[in-house]
Amino acid sequence: xxxxxxxxxxxxxxxxxxxxxxxxxxxxxxxxxxxxxxxxxxxxxxxxxxxxxxxxxxxxxxxxxxxxxxxxxxxxxxxxxxxxxxxxxxxxxxxxxxxxx
Numbered sequence: 001x002x003x004x005x006x007x008x009x010x011x012x013x014x015x016x017x018x019x020x021x022x023x024x025x026x027x028x029x030x031x032x033x034x035x036x037x038x039x040x041x042x043x044x045x046x047x048x049x050x051x052x053x054x055x056x057x058x059x060x061x062x063x064x065x066x067x068x069x070x071x072x073x074x075x076x077x078x079x080x081x082x083x084x085x086x087x088x089x090x091x092x093x094x095x096x097x098x099x100x101x
Contacts, residue, residue, distance in 0.1 A: 004099055005075035008082045009035060011095050034078035036063045038071040 012035075036043070036059075043064035049056040066074060079099055086096045 002072070002075050002079075004079045004101075005038070007095065007098055008079050009039075012082065031078050031081040034066070034074045034081065037066055037069055037074040038078075042067045 043060055045064075047060070048064075049060050051057060083096065083099050086093050086099075090096070
């Protein structure tokens with residue numbers, strides 16, 4: 001795993017622990033699949049959530065949509081998504097400079 005990716009994941013996990021507002025976590029959940037693919041691997045069809053589990057299913061569908069994507073590419077995409085989010089919503093966040101380096 002790249003150090004930028006590890007920093008990005010740690011930052012987002014820290015938001016969850018800090019009880020960040022729904023705007024933060026909802027926007028960042030859009031990048032969920034880019035974390036799961038390099039850390040867990042391709043989505044398992046046997047674990048596809050029910051259509052009644054809306055959030056879980058949406059995450060799984062996005063994750064399954066990048067099946068076969070190289071690990072490095074998924075990591076880079078996750079970092080890019082986080083940088084884009086931070087530039088729009090939190091341009092003074094210290095981690096932004098670290099991720100752009």
